[in-house]
Amino acid sequence: MKDSGYRIAKAYLALCARLGWRRFEVKGRENIPSKGRFIIVANHSTGMMDPMAILLASPFTMYFGARKDIFDNPVAGTLLSYAKILPMGRARDGREAVLENLETFKRINGILQQGAAFALFPEGTHFPDYEVHPFKKGAARIAVSAAQMPGEQVYILPFGLEHKNIFRYCSDTCVNIGKAIPVSADADILELTHQCQQAVTSLTKEMGVEKPYKANLPNIILAALLFPLWLCCAAASLIILIPTAIIKRNMEDLGWSLTLPYCISLPFFPLWPFHSLFHIISNFYRRLGR
Secondary structure (H helix, E strand, O other), X not given: OOOHHHHHHHHHHHHHHHOOOOEEEEEOHHHOOOOOEEEEEEOOOOXXXXXXXXXXXXXXXXXXXXXXXXXXXXXXXXXXXXXXEEEEOOHHHOHHHHHHHHHHHHHHHHHHHOOOEEEEOOOOOOOOOOOOOOOOOHHHHHXXXXXXXXXXXXXXXXXXXXXXXXXXXXXXXXEEEOOOEEEOOOOOHHHHHHHHHHHHHHOOOOOOOOOOEXXXXXXXXXXXXXXXXXXXXXXXXXXXXXXXXXXXXXXXXXXXXOHHHHHHHOOOHHHHHHHHHHHHHHHHHHHEOO
């Protein structure tokens, strides 16, 4: 766990991610038990920004599960492994991939015993909408497998990632942490999966609810005063904005709308404040009087 390179990279990525939201809130931290082994389940709609939201909201050292096919690219596989992301086989990946999950489950048990937490998106992939889609059984299987091993109580922690706009960079996000679900060694997999889905669904009731700003005199004056600053931030951020616009024009999967500017901005640390402020003011104009 004492990996200074990983901690530095995590801090850098987390700081950049935090600047990717205008407002980032975490509610329900009191629902995390003081002791136990923890598996986090959450909804998934925004590509890489969802894991970053969990990293920012969670008090634990985090490991994640991701689709096994993503690891087929050697470079991607190496980077994902370094980022503490484990490959998870799905039924569609074939019987061999699913069997390999047994070894992954053992590794996850070891991770939990060391005090780290494991996060999984049970929907199986990201969906660029504001719905919670049916959960797969993987998270429940992992939790029951861990509960069958000696150690502290196993809990599933439901995280509701309540994004107000999954298509606009620097919008608002709230991570709602629900009550921990204790897992027994003989828990029913289907029932536990359904319980997890219900919990996450109840934590995302205001996902996609973005309130407009009133077009009153103070806000109109503010909009006019902000315009020179908006132009300066746009000029300073062109090296990020131009490639983002070019790639986004041909992007078919809108679930990467937040991840794309985040990834392109990573090498340009000095420009982060200008880039974020540009999007914050742009979103203010867009929501004014809507």
